[in-house]
Amino acid sequence: MNQTPEFFDASDKRSMEEIHAAVFREAKLPEEGAEPGPxxxxxxxxxxxxxxxxxxxxxxxxxxxxxxxxxxxxxxxxxGPEPPQPLFKVGEKIYRQRCVSCHQENGLGVEGTYPPLAQSSWVTGNPERLAAILLYGINGNITVNGKVYNGNMPAWENLKDEQLAGVATYIRNSWGNSADTVRVETFVEARKKIKRVAPWTEQELNEMFKPQLASGAKK
Ligand code: HEC
Missing domain, CATH: 1.10.287 (Helix Hairpins)
Structure with missing residues:
Protein backbone atom coordinates (compact mmCIF):
# COMPACT_ATOMS: atom_id res chain seq x y z
CA MET A 1 0.00 0.00 0.00
CA ASN A 2 2.92 2.26 0.57
CA GLN A 3 3.39 2.90 -3.12
CA THR A 4 5.34 5.82 -4.32
CA PRO A 5 3.31 7.97 -6.73
CA GLU A 6 4.46 7.77 -10.33
CA PHE A 7 5.39 11.36 -10.71
CA PHE A 8 7.67 11.17 -7.68
CA ASP A 9 11.20 11.19 -8.81
CA ALA A 10 13.50 10.14 -6.05
CA SER A 11 16.53 11.32 -7.96
CA ASP A 12 15.22 14.87 -7.93
CA LYS A 13 17.47 16.61 -5.51
CA ARG A 14 15.88 20.05 -5.65
CA SER A 15 14.57 21.57 -2.50
CA MET A 16 10.88 22.04 -1.87
CA GLU A 17 11.09 25.79 -2.76
CA GLU A 18 12.80 25.07 -6.04
CA ILE A 19 10.19 22.53 -7.02
CA HIS A 20 7.40 25.01 -6.29
CA ALA A 21 9.10 28.02 -7.79
CA ALA A 22 7.12 27.58 -10.98
CA VAL A 23 3.88 28.01 -9.10
CA PHE A 24 4.96 31.33 -7.61
CA ARG A 25 6.36 32.54 -10.90
CA GLU A 26 3.03 32.30 -12.67
CA ALA A 27 1.26 35.66 -12.72
CA LYS A 28 -2.10 35.60 -11.04
CA LEU A 29 -4.87 35.59 -13.59
CA PRO A 30 -6.87 38.80 -13.51
CA GLU A 31 -10.31 38.55 -12.05
CA GLU A 32 -13.08 38.05 -14.49
CA GLY A 33 -14.51 41.32 -15.81
CA ALA A 34 -11.50 43.37 -14.74
CA GLU A 35 -9.34 42.58 -17.75
CA PRO A 36 -8.09 45.69 -19.58
CA GLY A 37 -10.00 46.31 -22.79
CA PRO A 38 -8.42 46.28 -26.20
CA GLY A 80 -30.63 91.52 -42.34
CA PRO A 81 -30.16 94.95 -40.79
CA GLU A 82 -30.85 95.36 -37.10
CA PRO A 83 -34.51 95.98 -36.45
CA PRO A 84 -35.23 99.59 -35.51
CA GLN A 85 -35.61 100.21 -31.82
CA PRO A 86 -39.05 101.14 -30.67
CA LEU A 87 -39.50 104.91 -30.63
CA PHE A 88 -40.26 104.95 -26.93
CA LYS A 89 -36.85 103.46 -26.13
CA VAL A 90 -35.06 105.87 -28.43
CA GLY A 91 -36.95 108.71 -26.82
CA GLU A 92 -36.21 107.63 -23.28
CA LYS A 93 -32.51 107.87 -24.01
CA ILE A 94 -32.82 111.29 -25.64
CA TYR A 95 -34.93 112.53 -22.77
CA ARG A 96 -32.25 111.54 -20.27
CA GLN A 97 -29.54 113.17 -22.34
CA ARG A 98 -31.25 116.37 -23.43
CA CYS A 99 -34.36 117.18 -21.45
CA VAL A 100 -34.01 115.85 -17.95
CA SER A 101 -31.88 118.73 -16.71
CA CYS A 102 -34.78 121.14 -17.10
CA HIS A 103 -37.97 119.09 -17.18
CA GLN A 104 -36.67 116.62 -14.56
CA GLU A 105 -36.81 112.87 -14.21
CA ASN A 106 -40.43 112.98 -13.05
CA GLY A 107 -41.52 115.28 -15.90
CA LEU A 108 -42.69 117.90 -13.43
CA GLY A 109 -40.15 120.55 -14.35
CA VAL A 110 -39.05 123.12 -11.82
CA GLU A 111 -41.71 125.27 -10.22
CA GLY A 112 -41.72 128.76 -11.71
CA THR A 113 -38.84 128.06 -14.13
CA TYR A 114 -39.26 124.93 -16.23
CA PRO A 115 -42.80 123.87 -17.05
CA PRO A 116 -44.03 120.32 -16.44
CA LEU A 117 -44.48 117.86 -19.31
CA ALA A 118 -46.65 115.60 -17.19
CA GLN A 119 -50.34 116.32 -17.87
CA SER A 120 -49.39 119.16 -20.22
CA SER A 121 -51.77 119.50 -23.15
CA TRP A 122 -48.88 120.91 -25.19
CA VAL A 123 -47.38 117.45 -24.90
CA THR A 124 -50.42 115.23 -25.27
CA GLY A 125 -52.34 117.44 -27.72
CA ASN A 126 -51.80 117.99 -31.44
CA PRO A 127 -48.63 116.09 -32.39
CA GLU A 128 -47.86 118.59 -35.16
CA ARG A 129 -47.82 121.37 -32.63
CA LEU A 130 -45.55 119.34 -30.36
CA ALA A 131 -43.23 118.65 -33.30
CA ALA A 132 -43.10 122.38 -34.01
CA ILE A 133 -42.22 123.14 -30.38
CA LEU A 134 -39.44 120.57 -30.30
CA LEU A 135 -37.96 121.61 -33.63
CA TYR A 136 -37.82 125.35 -33.03
CA GLY A 137 -38.16 125.99 -29.30
CA ILE A 138 -40.36 128.52 -27.54
CA ASN A 139 -39.88 131.67 -25.55
CA GLY A 140 -42.03 134.28 -23.90
CA ASN A 141 -45.03 133.53 -21.76
CA ILE A 142 -46.54 130.11 -21.98
CA THR A 143 -49.30 128.73 -19.80
CA VAL A 144 -48.86 125.12 -18.75
CA ASN A 145 -51.36 123.43 -16.44
CA GLY A 146 -52.74 126.83 -15.46
CA LYS A 147 -49.38 128.38 -14.55
CA VAL A 148 -47.51 130.94 -16.60
CA TYR A 149 -43.84 130.37 -17.40
CA ASN A 150 -41.52 132.74 -19.13
CA GLY A 151 -38.30 131.13 -20.17
CA ASN A 152 -36.47 129.82 -23.20
CA MET A 153 -36.94 126.37 -24.56
CA PRO A 154 -34.03 125.57 -26.85
CA ALA A 155 -34.66 124.32 -30.42
CA TRP A 156 -33.89 120.65 -31.09
CA GLU A 157 -33.63 120.99 -34.85
CA ASN A 158 -30.26 119.27 -34.80
CA LEU A 159 -31.62 115.99 -33.54
CA LYS A 160 -32.59 113.37 -36.10
CA ASP A 161 -36.25 112.93 -36.97
CA GLU A 162 -36.24 109.50 -35.41
CA GLN A 163 -34.82 110.88 -32.16
CA LEU A 164 -37.40 113.65 -32.11
CA ALA A 165 -40.27 111.28 -32.83
CA GLY A 166 -38.84 109.10 -30.08
CA VAL A 167 -38.67 111.82 -27.46
CA ALA A 168 -42.12 113.10 -28.44
CA THR A 169 -43.50 109.58 -28.10
CA TYR A 170 -41.71 109.14 -24.81
CA ILE A 171 -43.05 112.30 -23.18
CA ARG A 172 -46.56 111.56 -24.47
CA ASN A 173 -46.48 108.21 -22.70
CA SER A 174 -44.70 108.84 -19.42
CA TRP A 175 -45.69 110.13 -15.99
CA GLY A 176 -49.31 109.18 -16.53
CA ASN A 177 -49.50 110.76 -19.99
CA SER A 178 -51.10 108.57 -22.60
CA ALA A 179 -51.27 109.70 -26.24
CA ASP A 180 -50.50 108.39 -29.72
CA THR A 181 -47.03 107.66 -30.91
CA VAL A 182 -45.60 110.55 -32.91
CA ARG A 183 -44.43 109.26 -36.26
CA VAL A 184 -41.06 110.08 -37.78
CA GLU A 185 -42.91 111.46 -40.84
CA THR A 186 -44.56 114.09 -38.66
CA PHE A 187 -41.13 115.62 -38.16
CA VAL A 188 -40.09 115.14 -41.77
CA GLU A 189 -43.24 116.99 -42.89
CA ALA A 190 -42.92 119.67 -40.21
CA ARG A 191 -39.41 120.53 -41.35
CA LYS A 192 -40.65 120.92 -44.92
CA LYS A 193 -43.74 122.87 -44.02
CA ILE A 194 -42.40 125.21 -41.36
CA LYS A 195 -39.64 127.48 -42.49
CA ARG A 196 -38.42 129.42 -39.52
CA VAL A 197 -35.41 129.94 -37.33
CA ALA A 198 -36.82 131.78 -34.35
CA PRO A 199 -38.44 130.06 -31.40
CA TRP A 200 -42.22 130.17 -31.21
CA THR A 201 -44.36 132.28 -28.97
CA GLU A 202 -47.44 130.82 -27.41
CA GLN A 203 -49.58 133.15 -29.50
CA GLU A 204 -48.01 131.98 -32.78
CA LEU A 205 -48.53 128.37 -31.83
CA ASN A 206 -52.17 129.01 -31.04
CA GLU A 207 -52.69 130.75 -34.37
CA MET A 208 -50.98 128.07 -36.40
CA PHE A 209 -52.12 124.85 -34.74
CA LYS A 210 -55.30 123.42 -33.35
CA PRO A 211 -54.91 122.17 -29.80
CA GLN A 212 -55.90 118.71 -31.02
CA LEU A 213 -55.80 117.11 -34.42
CA ALA A 214 -59.23 116.78 -36.01
CA SER A 215 -60.65 113.48 -34.86
CA GLY A 216 -59.87 110.58 -37.12
CA ALA A 217 -56.74 112.22 -38.45
CA LYS A 218 -54.21 110.07 -36.69
CA LYS A 219 -50.88 111.69 -37.23
C1 HEC B 1 -32.61 124.52 -20.84
C2 HEC B 1 -33.80 123.97 -20.26
C3 HEC B 1 -34.67 123.09 -21.14
C4 HEC B 1 -34.33 121.95 -21.80
C5 HEC B 1 -32.96 121.28 -21.84
C6 HEC B 1 -35.53 121.49 -22.43
N1 HEC B 1 -36.57 122.33 -22.18
FE1 HEC B 1 -38.48 122.10 -22.76
N2 HEC B 1 -38.94 123.92 -22.00
C7 HEC B 1 -38.08 124.73 -21.28
C8 HEC B 1 -38.75 125.97 -20.96
C9 HEC B 1 -38.13 127.10 -20.18
C10 HEC B 1 -40.03 125.90 -21.52
C11 HEC B 1 -41.06 127.00 -21.51
C12 HEC B 1 -40.67 128.02 -22.55
C13 HEC B 1 -41.36 129.34 -22.37
O1 HEC B 1 -41.49 129.77 -21.23
O2 HEC B 1 -41.70 129.94 -23.37
C14 HEC B 1 -40.12 124.59 -22.13
C15 HEC B 1 -41.26 124.09 -22.75
C16 HEC B 1 -41.40 122.83 -23.25
C17 HEC B 1 -42.62 122.29 -23.79
C18 HEC B 1 -43.96 122.97 -23.91
C19 HEC B 1 -44.52 123.31 -22.56
C20 HEC B 1 -44.82 122.12 -21.69
O3 HEC B 1 -44.34 122.12 -20.55
O4 HEC B 1 -45.53 121.22 -22.12
C21 HEC B 1 -42.33 121.02 -24.19
C22 HEC B 1 -43.29 120.03 -24.82
C23 HEC B 1 -40.93 120.78 -23.92
N3 HEC B 1 -40.39 121.89 -23.35
C24 HEC B 1 -40.27 119.60 -24.21
C25 HEC B 1 -38.90 119.45 -24.06
C26 HEC B 1 -38.18 118.27 -24.53
C27 HEC B 1 -38.81 117.05 -25.16
C28 HEC B 1 -36.87 118.49 -24.27
C29 HEC B 1 -35.70 117.61 -24.63
C30 HEC B 1 -35.53 117.29 -26.04
C31 HEC B 1 -36.77 119.77 -23.62
N4 HEC B 1 -38.01 120.32 -23.51
C32 HEC B 1 -35.59 120.31 -23.16
C33 HEC B 1 -36.81 124.41 -20.94
C34 HEC B 1 -36.07 123.34 -21.40
Missing amino acids: AWLYVVIFATLCFGFFYIGRYLGEVSDRPHVLEEGVMMASM
Whole structure:
Protein backbone atom coordinates (compact mmCIF):
# COMPACT_ATOMS: atom_id res chain seq x y z
CA MET A 1 0.00 0.00 0.00
CA ASN A 2 2.92 2.26 0.57
CA GLN A 3 3.39 2.90 -3.12
CA THR A 4 5.34 5.82 -4.32
CA PRO A 5 3.31 7.97 -6.73
CA GLU A 6 4.46 7.77 -10.33
CA PHE A 7 5.39 11.36 -10.71
CA PHE A 8 7.67 11.17 -7.68
CA ASP A 9 11.20 11.19 -8.81
CA ALA A 10 13.50 10.14 -6.05
CA SER A 11 16.53 11.32 -7.96
CA ASP A 12 15.22 14.87 -7.93
CA LYS A 13 17.47 16.61 -5.51
CA ARG A 14 15.88 20.05 -5.65
CA SER A 15 14.57 21.57 -2.50
CA MET A 16 10.88 22.04 -1.87
CA GLU A 17 11.09 25.79 -2.76
CA GLU A 18 12.80 25.07 -6.04
CA ILE A 19 10.19 22.53 -7.02
CA HIS A 20 7.40 25.01 -6.29
CA ALA A 21 9.10 28.02 -7.79
CA ALA A 22 7.12 27.58 -10.98
CA VAL A 23 3.88 28.01 -9.10
CA PHE A 24 4.96 31.33 -7.61
CA ARG A 25 6.36 32.54 -10.90
CA GLU A 26 3.03 32.30 -12.67
CA ALA A 27 1.26 35.66 -12.72
CA LYS A 28 -2.10 35.60 -11.04
CA LEU A 29 -4.87 35.59 -13.59
CA PRO A 30 -6.87 38.80 -13.51
CA GLU A 31 -10.31 38.55 -12.05
CA GLU A 32 -13.08 38.05 -14.49
CA GLY A 33 -14.51 41.32 -15.81
CA ALA A 34 -11.50 43.37 -14.74
CA GLU A 35 -9.34 42.58 -17.75
CA PRO A 36 -8.09 45.69 -19.58
CA GLY A 37 -10.00 46.31 -22.79
CA PRO A 38 -8.42 46.28 -26.20
CA ALA A 39 -6.17 49.20 -27.07
CA TRP A 40 -8.27 50.31 -30.05
CA LEU A 41 -11.18 50.95 -27.68
CA TYR A 42 -9.10 53.51 -25.74
CA VAL A 43 -8.12 55.18 -28.97
CA VAL A 44 -11.76 55.45 -30.01
CA ILE A 45 -12.82 56.88 -26.61
CA PHE A 46 -10.00 59.41 -26.65
CA ALA A 47 -10.79 60.46 -30.20
CA THR A 48 -14.49 60.86 -29.33
CA LEU A 49 -13.68 63.08 -26.36
CA CYS A 50 -11.33 65.20 -28.45
CA PHE A 51 -14.00 65.64 -31.09
CA GLY A 52 -16.57 66.48 -28.42
CA PHE A 53 -14.46 69.25 -26.91
CA PHE A 54 -13.58 70.56 -30.32
CA TYR A 55 -17.24 70.60 -31.34
CA ILE A 56 -18.39 72.42 -28.22
CA GLY A 57 -15.55 74.91 -28.50
CA ARG A 58 -16.21 75.51 -32.16
CA TYR A 59 -19.97 75.67 -32.33
CA LEU A 60 -21.15 76.96 -28.99
CA GLY A 61 -20.04 80.51 -29.56
CA GLU A 62 -18.16 82.54 -27.04
CA VAL A 63 -18.42 83.55 -23.47
CA SER A 64 -20.50 86.65 -23.93
CA ASP A 65 -23.95 88.03 -23.32
CA ARG A 66 -24.97 86.30 -26.55
CA PRO A 67 -23.21 82.97 -26.17
CA HIS A 68 -25.29 81.20 -28.78
CA VAL A 69 -24.29 83.58 -31.54
CA LEU A 70 -21.60 82.07 -33.67
CA GLU A 71 -19.72 84.30 -36.05
CA GLU A 72 -21.72 87.42 -35.47
CA GLY A 73 -21.02 88.80 -38.93
CA VAL A 74 -22.47 85.81 -40.73
CA MET A 75 -25.47 85.71 -38.40
CA MET A 76 -26.17 89.41 -38.75
CA ALA A 77 -25.88 89.24 -42.52
CA SER A 78 -28.40 86.42 -42.63
CA MET A 79 -30.73 88.32 -40.32
CA GLY A 80 -30.63 91.52 -42.34
CA PRO A 81 -30.16 94.95 -40.79
CA GLU A 82 -30.85 95.36 -37.10
CA PRO A 83 -34.51 95.98 -36.45
CA PRO A 84 -35.23 99.59 -35.51
CA GLN A 85 -35.61 100.21 -31.82
CA PRO A 86 -39.05 101.14 -30.67
CA LEU A 87 -39.50 104.91 -30.63
CA PHE A 88 -40.26 104.95 -26.93
CA LYS A 89 -36.85 103.46 -26.13
CA VAL A 90 -35.06 105.87 -28.43
CA GLY A 91 -36.95 108.71 -26.82
CA GLU A 92 -36.21 107.63 -23.28
CA LYS A 93 -32.51 107.87 -24.01
CA ILE A 94 -32.82 111.29 -25.64
CA TYR A 95 -34.93 112.53 -22.77
CA ARG A 96 -32.25 111.54 -20.27
CA GLN A 97 -29.54 113.17 -22.34
CA ARG A 98 -31.25 116.37 -23.43
CA CYS A 99 -34.36 117.18 -21.45
CA VAL A 100 -34.01 115.85 -17.95
CA SER A 101 -31.88 118.73 -16.71
CA CYS A 102 -34.78 121.14 -17.10
CA HIS A 103 -37.97 119.09 -17.18
CA GLN A 104 -36.67 116.62 -14.56
CA GLU A 105 -36.81 112.87 -14.21
CA ASN A 106 -40.43 112.98 -13.05
CA GLY A 107 -41.52 115.28 -15.90
CA LEU A 108 -42.69 117.90 -13.43
CA GLY A 109 -40.15 120.55 -14.35
CA VAL A 110 -39.05 123.12 -11.82
CA GLU A 111 -41.71 125.27 -10.22
CA GLY A 112 -41.72 128.76 -11.71
CA THR A 113 -38.84 128.06 -14.13
CA TYR A 114 -39.26 124.93 -16.23
CA PRO A 115 -42.80 123.87 -17.05
CA PRO A 116 -44.03 120.32 -16.44
CA LEU A 117 -44.48 117.86 -19.31
CA ALA A 118 -46.65 115.60 -17.19
CA GLN A 119 -50.34 116.32 -17.87
CA SER A 120 -49.39 119.16 -20.22
CA SER A 121 -51.77 119.50 -23.15
CA TRP A 122 -48.88 120.91 -25.19
CA VAL A 123 -47.38 117.45 -24.90
CA THR A 124 -50.42 115.23 -25.27
CA GLY A 125 -52.34 117.44 -27.72
CA ASN A 126 -51.80 117.99 -31.44
CA PRO A 127 -48.63 116.09 -32.39
CA GLU A 128 -47.86 118.59 -35.16
CA ARG A 129 -47.82 121.37 -32.63
CA LEU A 130 -45.55 119.34 -30.36
CA ALA A 131 -43.23 118.65 -33.30
CA ALA A 132 -43.10 122.38 -34.01
CA ILE A 133 -42.22 123.14 -30.38
CA LEU A 134 -39.44 120.57 -30.30
CA LEU A 135 -37.96 121.61 -33.63
CA TYR A 136 -37.82 125.35 -33.03
CA GLY A 137 -38.16 125.99 -29.30
CA ILE A 138 -40.36 128.52 -27.54
CA ASN A 139 -39.88 131.67 -25.55
CA GLY A 140 -42.03 134.28 -23.90
CA ASN A 141 -45.03 133.53 -21.76
CA ILE A 142 -46.54 130.11 -21.98
CA THR A 143 -49.30 128.73 -19.80
CA VAL A 144 -48.86 125.12 -18.75
CA ASN A 145 -51.36 123.43 -16.44
CA GLY A 146 -52.74 126.83 -15.46
CA LYS A 147 -49.38 128.38 -14.55
CA VAL A 148 -47.51 130.94 -16.60
CA TYR A 149 -43.84 130.37 -17.40
CA ASN A 150 -41.52 132.74 -19.13
CA GLY A 151 -38.30 131.13 -20.17
CA ASN A 152 -36.47 129.82 -23.20
CA MET A 153 -36.94 126.37 -24.56
CA PRO A 154 -34.03 125.57 -26.85
CA ALA A 155 -34.66 124.32 -30.42
CA TRP A 156 -33.89 120.65 -31.09
CA GLU A 157 -33.63 120.99 -34.85
CA ASN A 158 -30.26 119.27 -34.80
CA LEU A 159 -31.62 115.99 -33.54
CA LYS A 160 -32.59 113.37 -36.10
CA ASP A 161 -36.25 112.93 -36.97
CA GLU A 162 -36.24 109.50 -35.41
CA GLN A 163 -34.82 110.88 -32.16
CA LEU A 164 -37.40 113.65 -32.11
CA ALA A 165 -40.27 111.28 -32.83
CA GLY A 166 -38.84 109.10 -30.08
CA VAL A 167 -38.67 111.82 -27.46
CA ALA A 168 -42.12 113.10 -28.44
CA THR A 169 -43.50 109.58 -28.10
CA TYR A 170 -41.71 109.14 -24.81
CA ILE A 171 -43.05 112.30 -23.18
CA ARG A 172 -46.56 111.56 -24.47
CA ASN A 173 -46.48 108.21 -22.70
CA SER A 174 -44.70 108.84 -19.42
CA TRP A 175 -45.69 110.13 -15.99
CA GLY A 176 -49.31 109.18 -16.53
CA ASN A 177 -49.50 110.76 -19.99
CA SER A 178 -51.10 108.57 -22.60
CA ALA A 179 -51.27 109.70 -26.24
CA ASP A 180 -50.50 108.39 -29.72
CA THR A 181 -47.03 107.66 -30.91
CA VAL A 182 -45.60 110.55 -32.91
CA ARG A 183 -44.43 109.26 -36.26
CA VAL A 184 -41.06 110.08 -37.78
CA GLU A 185 -42.91 111.46 -40.84
CA THR A 186 -44.56 114.09 -38.66
CA PHE A 187 -41.13 115.62 -38.16
CA VAL A 188 -40.09 115.14 -41.77
CA GLU A 189 -43.24 116.99 -42.89
CA ALA A 190 -42.92 119.67 -40.21
CA ARG A 191 -39.41 120.53 -41.35
CA LYS A 192 -40.65 120.92 -44.92
CA LYS A 193 -43.74 122.87 -44.02
CA ILE A 194 -42.40 125.21 -41.36
CA LYS A 195 -39.64 127.48 -42.49
CA ARG A 196 -38.42 129.42 -39.52
CA VAL A 197 -35.41 129.94 -37.33
CA ALA A 198 -36.82 131.78 -34.35
CA PRO A 199 -38.44 130.06 -31.40
CA TRP A 200 -42.22 130.17 -31.21
CA THR A 201 -44.36 132.28 -28.97
CA GLU A 202 -47.44 130.82 -27.41
CA GLN A 203 -49.58 133.15 -29.50
CA GLU A 204 -48.01 131.98 -32.78
CA LEU A 205 -48.53 128.37 -31.83
CA ASN A 206 -52.17 129.01 -31.04
CA GLU A 207 -52.69 130.75 -34.37
CA MET A 208 -50.98 128.07 -36.40
CA PHE A 209 -52.12 124.85 -34.74
CA LYS A 210 -55.30 123.42 -33.35
CA PRO A 211 -54.91 122.17 -29.80
CA GLN A 212 -55.90 118.71 -31.02
CA LEU A 213 -55.80 117.11 -34.42
CA ALA A 214 -59.23 116.78 -36.01
CA SER A 215 -60.65 113.48 -34.86
CA GLY A 216 -59.87 110.58 -37.12
CA ALA A 217 -56.74 112.22 -38.45
CA LYS A 218 -54.21 110.07 -36.69
CA LYS A 219 -50.88 111.69 -37.23
C1 HEC B 1 -32.61 124.52 -20.84
C2 HEC B 1 -33.80 123.97 -20.26
C3 HEC B 1 -34.67 123.09 -21.14
C4 HEC B 1 -34.33 121.95 -21.80
C5 HEC B 1 -32.96 121.28 -21.84
C6 HEC B 1 -35.53 121.49 -22.43
N1 HEC B 1 -36.57 122.33 -22.18
FE1 HEC B 1 -38.48 122.10 -22.76
N2 HEC B 1 -38.94 123.92 -22.00
C7 HEC B 1 -38.08 124.73 -21.28
C8 HEC B 1 -38.75 125.97 -20.96
C9 HEC B 1 -38.13 127.10 -20.18
C10 HEC B 1 -40.03 125.90 -21.52
C11 HEC B 1 -41.06 127.00 -21.51
C12 HEC B 1 -40.67 128.02 -22.55
C13 HEC B 1 -41.36 129.34 -22.37
O1 HEC B 1 -41.49 129.77 -21.23
O2 HEC B 1 -41.70 129.94 -23.37
C14 HEC B 1 -40.12 124.59 -22.13
C15 HEC B 1 -41.26 124.09 -22.75
C16 HEC B 1 -41.40 122.83 -23.25
C17 HEC B 1 -42.62 122.29 -23.79
C18 HEC B 1 -43.96 122.97 -23.91
C19 HEC B 1 -44.52 123.31 -22.56
C20 HEC B 1 -44.82 122.12 -21.69
O3 HEC B 1 -44.34 122.12 -20.55
O4 HEC B 1 -45.53 121.22 -22.12
C21 HEC B 1 -42.33 121.02 -24.19
C22 HEC B 1 -43.29 120.03 -24.82
C23 HEC B 1 -40.93 120.78 -23.92
N3 HEC B 1 -40.39 121.89 -23.35
C24 HEC B 1 -40.27 119.60 -24.21
C25 HEC B 1 -38.90 119.45 -24.06
C26 HEC B 1 -38.18 118.27 -24.53
C27 HEC B 1 -38.81 117.05 -25.16
C28 HEC B 1 -36.87 118.49 -24.27
C29 HEC B 1 -35.70 117.61 -24.63
C30 HEC B 1 -35.53 117.29 -26.04
C31 HEC B 1 -36.77 119.77 -23.62
N4 HEC B 1 -38.01 120.32 -23.51
C32 HEC B 1 -35.59 120.31 -23.16
C33 HEC B 1 -36.81 124.41 -20.94
C34 HEC B 1 -36.07 123.34 -21.40
